[in-house]
Amino acid sequence: MFQTRASRAALVSGLALLLGSAAVVAPGMAFAQAERAGVIQRILVQGNERIEQSTVVSYLPVAPGEPVDAARIDLALKALFRTDLFSDVKIDFRNGDLIVTVVENPIINRVIFEGNKGLKEDKLRDEVTVRPRGIFTRSKVQGDVQRIVELYRRSGRISANVTPQIIELPQKRVDLIFKIEEGPKSGILSVNILGNKAFSDNDLRDVVVTEETRWFKFFSNNANYDPDRLEYDKEQLRKHYRNRGYYDFRVTSAVAELAPDKNGFVITYTVDEGPRYRFGKVEVETELQKLDKTVLESLLVVRSGQVYQDEQIEQATDALTFAAGAAGFAFVDVRPRYTPDRDKGVVDVTFSVREGPRVYVDRIDIVGNNQTLDYVIRREMSVVEGDAYNRALVDRSKRQIRSLGFFKEVDITEVPGTSPDRTSLQVKIEEQPTGELSFSAGYSSVDQLVLDLGITQRNFRGRGQDVRARVSVGSLRQQLDFSFTEPRFLSRDVAAGVDVYGYRYDLSEFSSYKTTTFGTTFRANFPLGIDSRGAVRYTLRQDDIQIDGLLCDPSQGVVLSASLCEQVGKRITSLVGYGGRLDRRNDYLNPTRGYYVDINQDLAGLGGDVSFLRTDLEAGWFYGITKDFIFSAVGSAGYVVGWGGDNVRINDRYYKGGLNFRGFETAGIGPRDLSLQRADALGGKAFAIGTVELTVPTFLPEQYGIKAAVFSDFGTLGLLDKADRNYRVGDLDCLNPQVIDPSDPTRTINNPAIPGTRNACIRDDLSLRASAGVSIFWKSPMGPIRFDFSRVLAQEIYDRKETFRFSTSTRF
Numbered sequence: 001m002f003q004t005r006a007s008r009a010a011l012v013s014g015l016a017l018l019l020g021s022a023a024v025v026a027p028g029m030a031f032a033q034a035e036r037a038g039v040i041q042r043i044l045v046q047g048n049e050r051i052e053q054s055t056v057v058s059y060l061p062v063a064p065g066e067p068v069d070a071a072r073i074d075l076a077l078k079a080l081f082r083t084d085l086f087s088d089v090k091i092d093f094r095n096g097d098l099i100v101t102v103v104e105n106p107i108i109n110r111v112i113f114e115g116n117k118g119l120k121e122d123k124l125r126d127e128v129t130v131r132p133r134g135i136f137t138r139s140k141v142q143g144d145v146q147r148i149v150e151l152y153r154r155s156g157r158i159s160a161n162v163t164p165q166i167i168e169l170p171q172k173r174v175d176l177i178f179k180i181e182e183g184p185k186s187g188i189l190s191v192n193i194l195g196n197k198a199f200s201d202n203d204l205r206d207v208v209v210t211e212e213t214r215w216f217k218f219f220s221n222n223a224n225y226d227p228d229r230l231e232y233d234k235e236q237l238r239k240h241y242r243n244r245g246y247y248d249f250r251v252t253s254a255v256a257e258l259a260p261d262k263n264g265f266v267i268t269y270t271v272d273e274g275p276r277y278r279f280g281k282v283e284v285e286t287e288l289q290k291l292d293k294t295v296l297e298s299l300l301v302v303r304s305g306q307v308y309q310d311e312q313i314e315q316a317t318d319a320l321t322f323a324a325g326a327a328g329f330a331f332v333d334v335r336p337r338y339t340p341d342r343d344k345g346v347v348d349v350t351f352s353v354r355e356g357p358r359v360y361v362d363r364i365d366i367v368g369n370n371q372t373l374d375y376v377i378r379r380e381m382s383v384v385e386g387d388a389y390n391r392a393l394v395d396r397s398k399r400q401i402r403s404l405g406f407f408k409e410v411d412i413t414e415v416p417g418t419s420p421d422r423t424s425l426q427v428k429i430e431e432q433p434t435g436e437l438s439f440s441a442g443y444s445s446v447d448q449l450v451l452d453l454g455i456t457q458r459n460f461r462g463r464g465q466d467v468r469a470r471v472s473v474g475s476l477r478q479q480l481d482f483s484f485t486e487p488r489f490l491s492r493d494v495a496a497g498v499d500v501y502g503y504r505y506d507l508s509e510f511s512s513y514k515t516t517t518f519g520t521t522f523r524a525n526f527p528l529g530i531d532s533r534g535a536v537r538y539t540l541r542q543d544d545i546q547i548d549g550l551l552c553d554p555s556q557g558v559v560l561s562a563s564l565c566e567q568v569g570k571r572i573t574s575l576v577g578y579g580g581r582l583d584r585r586n587d588y589l590n591p592t593r594g595y596y597v598d599i600n601q602d603l604a605g606l607g608g609d610v611s612f613l614r615t616d617l618e619a620g621w622f623y624g625i626t627k628d629f630i631f632s633a634v635g636s637a638g639y640v641v642g643w644g645g646d647n648v649r650i651n652d653r654y655y656k657g658g659l660n661f662r663g664f665e666t667a668g669i670g671p672r673d674l675s676l677q678r679a680d681a682l683g684g685k686a687f688a689i690g691t692v693e694l695t696v697p698t699f700l701p702e703q704y705g706i707k708a709a710v711f712s713d714f715g716t717l718g719l720l721d722k723a724d725r726n727y728r729v730g731d732l733d734c735l736n737p738q739v740i741d742p743s744d745p746t747r748t749i750n751n752p753a754i755p756g757t758r759n760a761c762i763r764d765d766l767s768l769r770a771s772a773g774v775s776i777f778w779k780s781p782m783g784p785i786r787f788d789f790s791r792v793l794a795q796e797i798y799d800r801k802e803t804f805r806f807s808t809s810t811r812f
Helices: 008-024 053-058 070-082 121-127 138-154 201-207 227-242 293-298 310-326 374-378 391-403
Strands: 042-046 086-094 097-104 107-114 161-169 173-181 188-194 250-258 265-272 278-286 332-341 346-355 360-367 407-416 422-431 435-443 449-460 465-474 477-486 495-506 513-527 532-547 569-583 593-608 612-624 630-642 686-696 706-718 738-741 744-750 769-780 783-794 804-811
Touching: 042 053, 070 086, 070 097, 107 121, 121 138, 138 161, 138 173, 188 201, 201 227, 227 250, 227 265, 278 293, 293 310, 310 332, 310 346, 310 391, 360 374, 391 407, 391 422, 532 593
Parallel strands: 042 097, 107 173, 188 265, 278 346, 360 422
Antiparallel strands: 086 097, 161 173, 250 265, 332 346, 407 422, 435 449, 435 804, 449 465, 465 477, 477 495, 495 513, 513 532, 532 569, 569 593, 593 612, 612 630, 630 686, 686 706, 706 769, 738 744, 769 783, 783 804
């Protein structure tokens, strides 16, 4: 490991010399008493090897021509020791010469860790403060020893021992070695809880983080002893009880006892539950005349008679603070006051709403953004420098910054300002990859494989711009599209963008037609209110529908309807759309509370060859039962109708299945043409689909990034135009397209259908479809992966099922 290595005796003596010198010589004891006071004529530096004399002199608080005495020499000694450049300093004053004799601290050549197996070297290097080419000091090394020991202690190795050693090198350099004896992990033999009556031991063991060591818990990081974790467990127990009515609950002790054979710890929590309380009187007091007490009380989630919960108190405090801030009271102080009545088993709560001290935002500092430019973050802030401090607006700013999706963590903290009535905001962020190289694949019950390759950069050049390009190649679909979005068009809160795309659906093997589309869309969205945005768009595209000519030739005896064959050819669609969105989720990326509503409408026919009106509605509601169980209900519906005498063309209808209706393949449900023994998807004019989903714990450590959810999808799709359901002039009977010629039994002739009657081969049933299954989400090293396992519960016989689907992407 080293070029030369001294014996253990040499190591120990060297360590004693270099680490102990600073302890032997203290600033107040390191100088010889000056012969006499006087005026400095010269300053002479002795013993310096690397450090220039001028540098040493620059650290001194005295200069030639100035008087000197014992007190000033003492100040000079302390100044030199504070630089950490010297292990020893002596200052003498003789015959007008101030003689400074120094012993330089060595330079660290290498920092080496030996004996570490449980912790990687990179983690240890991040923890210590000493660095190669840095100055060696005893205090720094001892501090780093304590940091390493603490790191091992937190990983469950409380008997870890770290010994610093040095290897002396030429030119006043040293190699610093941290010799580590990790020792065994301190396991948890048992977790005991005493004094509990309302909840069982097993229930409370699920509440605390500390886990009993078991052979099958090899993924767990909590099955070892950590004193800090015991304090966290006490808080978790307190939260658990106080959110279930136990206002007087307290943990009287948390003790860790080492087993006699020293093979692990026994953890014992002693609790005092106390009686269970309910909310008594719940009132609001306010000294602010413009805030109506009745209105404020209507905002409270707390109701008299409910079981007492700390969480509801916090929610009520936040709601009142937000309401006061929205009403223009930036300086508001909401404090709950509790009056417990043990005999009645109730807690009266009075929320006192008062005007708080006037505080203004002094500065807003943004830290942690290595890629994203400052102004991209600042424009999401609802407060600016000089504004009155408003907690509601600060919380909203945090949500808005998180919703960008550029950052893994976002935290806004207050730091003291330049005066008592000023506060500064520090926006601390941790960036995450915003580029994505995606790959996805889908496998269906009819052996169809679709591959997608896309590249996305949601924070292009750190300016918040969104650039996307995708290529999709499959047996049915080939697609190429590009989009660009500027989130602040013309420096206003307007997100403007353009999409250019071309795609080709080849359904010739499984349906009757194929279509090729080229188009472009210009779009913009803008704020309508605090939680709502509006959108406008314009699309111009060309669709070319193609059908094998033989399939539309009655002389060939095939049965495609005239209505479908009439759609062959190119059409221009000129479409104007608008929409609105109300979003009141507590977190736009991972919501646990709140809802959203989205409505859009598109009108085609202002120019072009196609006329229709399409309306779409989507809504979702989220409720976090616990941090691991989150319930969501999402529903969507749509309806498209032709106007001006137009029917809805096949490529303008709705197709559902795949990711938006799990259990069925893409376009797997809805109206179908069953002629030629094929179930050709025709799409529908109306649909309604709902999804209920519950995220569930996987009992795996969070660092593995594996989550799961159980779901159920249900809904319907259908409703063709009458002209597309009935026979038309020239159509053949789909069940018997060819019959024997009565005049010549040796040959067959076409069998025409009766116009206006229902085409028996076109199925259009607005019946219920349903599926259920499990989704697995894994943040793998290569990127997020999703697996969907589905089972169909209700279907039509002609629907196409899909029991498994997966997708993955790689981020950068």
